[in-house]
Amino acid sequence: MPQAFPPNSNAFAKWLLIGGGVFFVLLITVMAFFARTSNNAVGVPVSQPVTFQHNLHAGQLGLDCRYCHTSVEVEASANIPPTETCMTCHSQIRVGDPALAAVQASWDNGTPIEWNRVHDLADYVYFNHSAHVNSGVGCSTCHGAVDEMGGMWKNESLTMGWCLECHRAPEEYLRPRSEVFNQDYVAPANQTELGLALVEAYHVNTEKLPQCSTCHR
Ligand code: HEC
Ligand code: HEC
Ligand code: HEC
Ligand code: HEC
Ligand code: HEC
Known part of the structure; x- marks a missing residue:
């Protein structure tokens, strides 16, 4: 042959x-x-240079998430506020308090506070806040009851399996856009029906969502 x-x-x-x-x-x-x-581990508070409390600021004082995380609706990344945002209040409230010493020092020296990251996906995963927020995924769906947290922790594993649970069936999780920042939102009994209507209204591309290239590009 x-x-x-x-x-x-x-x-x-x-x-x-x-x-x-x-x-x-x-x-x-x-x-x-x-x-x-x-x-970081799920449910374990990450230590910070300043003991900033979401339960006090977003809970008791009722500040909207966007007061500090100003870019969350328009950019991939949600920003951590600069010291200037804190000083709009703390140049008058509890001035000289030891709990705020690092904030004052940052303001005086012009050096940013070095917050430790709580959520940090590997570099080979792409994520985008504005895409989620504008499609009706609430902050609390991914971050939990932030307005009740003293320290900040990861509420979910952020593994691929967790992302895909929603990317395969977004209708089970979507809420009206007007409720995205509402920390007390509870899904209605007819969630699937509402969710399917929102998938349509917000033009969610259900075919693209589970594909590898959506998150790994
Ligand atoms: C007064 C300002 C302020 C407000 C209001 C605020 N935050 Fe924050 N947020 C911060 C600061 C400062 C940090 C960094 C320190 C920390 O992680 O605890 C932070 C951190 C976070 C993180 C973790 C970031 C990381 O490192 O992964 C999440 C998630 C978050 N905030 C969500 C929210 C949500 C949801 C709301 C609205 C319910 C909210 N925040 C309201 C100031 C604020
Ligand atoms: C809208 C006003 C406002 C803004 C903005 C604000 N705070 Fe506060 N903060 C308060 C008030 C009010 C208190 C509670 C004062 C009290 O109970 O005596 C407080 C208390 C605190 C405390 C003391 C908590 C304790 O009792 O140990 C820290 C620390 C603190 N804030 C950090 C920050 C940081 C960091 C930022 C910026 C990311 C910030 N705050 C932004 C109003 C604000
Ligand atoms: C679909 C899930 C999801 C939703 C909804 C969501 N987040 Fe996040 N958030 C994440 C993930 C994942 C990260 C880590 C991103 C990374 O490491 O690149 C993150 C990180 C953050 C951070 C740290 C800075 C950054 O961008 O890495 C802040 C602050 C934050 N989120 C605030 C918010 C607020 C406020 C809302 C509501 C308006 C919100 N998030 C809605 C999943 C979500
Ligand atoms: C609770 C539901 C939910 C969870 C959880 C979720 N997503 Fe999404 N994701 C969506 C929806 C809805 C969209 C919008 C799709 C559209 O507009 O077609 C989206 C879009 C995206 C996009 C496309 C953004 C763009 O610019 O086109 C990426 C990337 C993405 N998600 C990554 C992730 C990653 C990574 C995780 C896990 C860390 C995650 N998502 C968790 C619901 C979710
Ligand atoms: C919705 C977003 C999303 C989609 C779609 C997705 N991945 Fe991932 N992938 C992730 C996240 C998030 C991680 C974990 C990152 C971390 O732990 O920081 C991950 C991790 C991985 C890893 C590392 C090993 C591991 O399991 O931790 C591999 C390999 C991988 N993905 C392959 C794929 C392939 C192949 C597909 C298509 C079949 C795919 N991914 C689709 C979000 C996604």
């Missing part, structure tokens, strides 16, 4: 397959490694 390929091509194809397999396993391992090391 005439040979279509040189005699050692079988060995070459074999090594190519093994090489590809090894590369794939390495890739998964490296991704999994970074996935593990970049995350």
Whole structure:
């Protein structure tokens, strides 16, 4: 039988397959490694240079999330407020209080407060706040009862499985846009019906949502 390929091509194809397999396993391992090391534990408050309390500011005082997280509706990232935002009140309220010493020092020196990140997805995952907020996903769906939190913690695992639970069936989670910042919102009994109407109204692309390239680009 005439040979279509040189005699050692079988060995070459074999090594190519093994090489590809090894590369794939390495890739998964490296991704999994970074996935593990970049995350805080669920439900454990992260220590901060200032004991800022959401339950006091967003809960008791009733400040809207957007008072401080001003970019959350328009940008991929929700910003952490600059010291200036704190000083609109704290240049008059509890001036000289030790609990606010680091805020005062930051203001005096012009150096930003170095907040520790609570949520931090691996770099190979793309996330966008404005896309979610404008499609009717509430802050509390992902971050929990922030207005009752003293310290800040991760309320959800933020694993791929968790993201996909919603990306495969967004109608089970969507609320009217007007309720996105409402921390007390409770889903109605006819959630699926409401959700399907909102998927339509907000032009949510249910075909694109579960695809790998939506989050890994
Ligand atoms: C008075 C300003 C202020 C208001 C109002 C406010 N926050 Fe914050 N938020 C902060 C500051 C400062 C931090 C950083 C310190 C921390 O993580 O505790 C923060 C951190 C966060 C984080 C964690 C960020 C990270 O590192 O991953 C989330 C989530 C969050 N806020 C959600 C909310 C939600 C939801 C609301 C509305 C219910 C809200 N915040 C209202 C000032 C504010
Ligand atoms: C809208 C006004 C307002 C803004 C803006 C504001 N605070 Fe406050 N903050 C208050 C009030 C009111 C209190 C409670 C005062 C009291 O009970 O004596 C307070 C209390 C505090 C305390 C003391 C908590 C305690 O009892 O130990 C800290 C720390 C604090 N704020 C940090 C911050 C930081 C950091 C920012 C900016 C991210 C900020 N605040 C923005 C009004 C504000
Ligand atoms: C679909 C889930 C989801 C919703 C809805 C959501 N967040 Fe987030 N939030 C996240 C994830 C995931 C991160 C981490 C992003 C990263 O590491 O790139 C995050 C991070 C943050 C941060 C830290 C800064 C940043 O962008 O990394 C703040 C502040 C925050 N969210 C506030 C809010 C507020 C306020 C709302 C409501 C208006 C909100 N989030 C709605 C999932 C969500
Ligand atoms: C509770 C529901 C829900 C959860 C949880 C959720 N998403 Fe989404 N996501 C949506 C909806 C709804 C959209 C809007 C789709 C559209 O507009 O077509 C969206 C859109 C996106 C987009 C597209 C943004 C763009 O600019 O096109 C990305 C990326 C994304 N989500 C990543 C994530 C990641 C990563 C997580 C987990 C950390 C996550 N999402 C968790 C509901 C969710
Ligand atoms: C809705 C967003 C989203 C979609 C869609 C998505 N992923 Fe992911 N993926 C994530 C998040 C979030 C992580 C975990 C990141 C972290 O832990 O910080 C992740 C992690 C991974 C990892 C690392 C290993 C692990 O499990 O932690 C691999 C590999 C991966 N994704 C492959 C895929 C493939 C293949 C698809 C398509 C079938 C896909 N992803 C679709 C969000 C998504």
